[in-house]
Amino acid sequence: MADFKLVRGIVLFLVAFLLTIPVVLEAQEKSSEQNLQQQALKTYLDVSGWLQEYIKTEIPYVNYVRDRQQAQVYIMMTDQETGAGGDEYTIKLIGQKNFVSIDDTLKYVSLQADTDEIIRSGIVKVLKQGLMRYVEKTPLAKYIDIAYQGTAKPMEVVDKWNYWVFFVDMDVDLEAEQSQDEYAVDVTFSAERVTPRSKISLRLDSDYRRNNYDLEDGQYTSISRSRNLRGLYVKSINDHWSAGMYTNANTSTYANKELSINVAPAIEYNIFPYSDYTRREFRLLYRTFYNNVRYEEETIYDKTKENLFYQSLSATFELKERWGSLYSSMEGLHYFHDFSKNRLQFFCDLDVRLFEGFSLNMFGYVSMIRDQISLPKSGATEEEILLRRKQIATDYEYFISFGFRYTFGSIYSNVVNPRFGS
Numbered sequence: 001m002a003d004f005k006l007v008r009g010i011v012l013f014l015v016a017f018l019l020t021i022p023v024v025l026e027a028q029e030k031s032s033e034q035n036l037q038q039q040a041l042k043t044y045l046d047v048s049g050w051l052q053e054y055i056k057t058e059i060p061y062v063n064y065v066r067d068r069q070q071a072q073v074y075i076m077m078t079d080q081e082t083g084a085g086g087d088e089y090t091i092k093l094i095g096q097k098n099f100v101s102i103d104d105t106l107k108y109v110s111l112q113a114d115t116d117e118i119i120r121s122g123i124v125k126v127l128k129q130g131l132m133r134y135v136e137k138t139p140l141a142k143y144i145d146i147a148y149q150g151t152a153k154p155m156e157v158v159d160k161w162n163y164w165v166f167f168v169d170m171d172v173d174l175e176a177e178q179s180q181d182e183y184a185v186d187v188t189f190s191a192e193r194v195t196p197r198s199k200i201s202l203r204l205d206s207d208y209r210r211n212n213y214d215l216e217d218g219q220y221t222s223i224s225r226s227r228n229l230r231g232l233y234v235k236s237i238n239d240h241w242s243a244g245m246y247t248n249a250n251t252s253t254y255a256n257k258e259l260s261i262n263v264a265p266a267i268e269y270n271i272f273p274y275s276d277y278t279r280r281e282f283r284l285l286y287r288t289f290y291n292n293v294r295y296e297e298e299t300i301y302d303k304t305k306e307n308l309f310y311q312s313l314s315a316t317f318e319l320k321e322r323w324g325s326l327y328s329s330m331e332g333l334h335y336f337h338d339f340s341k342n343r344l345q346f347f348c349d350l351d352v353r354l355f356e357g358f359s360l361n362m363f364g365y366v367s368m369i370r371d372q373i374s375l376p377k378s379g380a381t382e383e384e385i386l387l388r389r390k391q392i393a394t395d396y397e398y399f400i401s402f403g404f405r406y407t408f409g410s411i412y413s414n415v416v417n418p419r420f421g422s
Contacts, residue, residue: 038063039139041131044071046322051077051120058124061140062131065411067356072097073134074322075127078278083194085112085165089123090278093130094322099137106130112165164193179214199234199244211387222387226252239273246287253296255391256374260293281318287311297376308373310335324352324359335371344368357407364400 041062074094095102173184190203234244248262271282291308312333334342345367380390
C-alpha cells in the first residue's frame, strides 16, 4: 500500500511537472519576444490620422513612440496634388540618435481613381522598403525576409490625352424639418494640364440654394445663386521665378454682382527652390487686375457698372519640420482710382511641439476691410442678414482658434484594437 502511494505521488509529480513545462516555456518565449520587441527600431509617425493605425498594423516589426524626441527615425509625410488629379506623397525618413544624418526621401504617386485602400497599401509598400536600411541594424533583421516579385520592362509613356485631366462633380442636398427645408445643387467642372514647364487650370463652379421657412406670419423663401469661372496659366521660368495669368468671371447674388470679369497678369518669386516644396516655401506673388463689373442693384456709390483697376501683393510662407508645421500668408490690395479702398488680410496655421508630449496648435485669420464698393444702396433685410444672403458693411473680420495637447505615459503606441470602434 505504501509502495502504491509512493508510485502515485511520483506519477502526480511527473504529470504536474510536465504540465508546467509548456507554461514556463511559453512565459520564457513571451519574455524573449518582449525583449526582442523592445530592441526594435523606434519610429515616430508624423502622418495623417487615417494612415496611422494601418501603418502600425502592416509594419509590426518597429516600435511607434508617442514623441519625436524618443524616436530613432522620424517619419514625416506631405502630399501635393498632381496634374492628373491624384496626389504625390513625399515620405521623409530622418535619422535621430544612433541614426543621425542617415536620411532618405521616398515618393508614392496615386491616381485620381485610386481608393483609400489602394493608396494606403501603396504608401506602406514604399515605407517598408525605406525602413529596411534602419531595421537591418537591429536584432529583428534576422526575422525579415525580402521577396522580389519581378516587374515589366520599362516602356515609354504615350499619353493620348496630352496630360489633360477632366473632372465633373455634382452634389444635390435635401434637408427638411417640419417648419423648414433646404434644397441645394452644386456643380463643378474642371480641366487641368500640369507639366514641369507649365500649368493650365480651368474651373467652373455653380451653386444654387433655396430655403423655405414656415413662420407665424406666413412662409419665407430665401434663394442664393453664384457661378464662378476661373482660369490660370503658369509658365515656369527657373527654380525661383514663375509668370502667369489669372482670369475670372463670376455672378453672385450675395456680392451684388450680375457679372464680374477679372484679368490679372502675375509674377511670383520663391525664395527657396521650388524643388523644396514638400518642406518649405516662401513665395511672393504680385498681380495687377482689370475688372469689368455690372451690379444687380445700384451700389452705395451710385454705380450700376464700372471698370476698375487694382493690384495685390501676397507673401506665403510654409514650413514642415520635425518640431511641427507652419503655414502663414499675408495679402494686401488697393484700387488705383481710390487708394483708400483697400484690404489687408493675414492667415496663420501653426502646430508646434514644444517639449516631450506637449504640442500647441493655433489657427486664425484677420482681415482689415476697406474695399466693399459693391454693397447695394438698398441695404439688406433682416432675413437676408440673418441668413447671410447679402453682404453687409464691415471694417474687419477675424477668426481665431487655439489649443494644446499633452500626452504622457508609456512611450510605445504599437497596439491597435478595433473593438467598439475608435
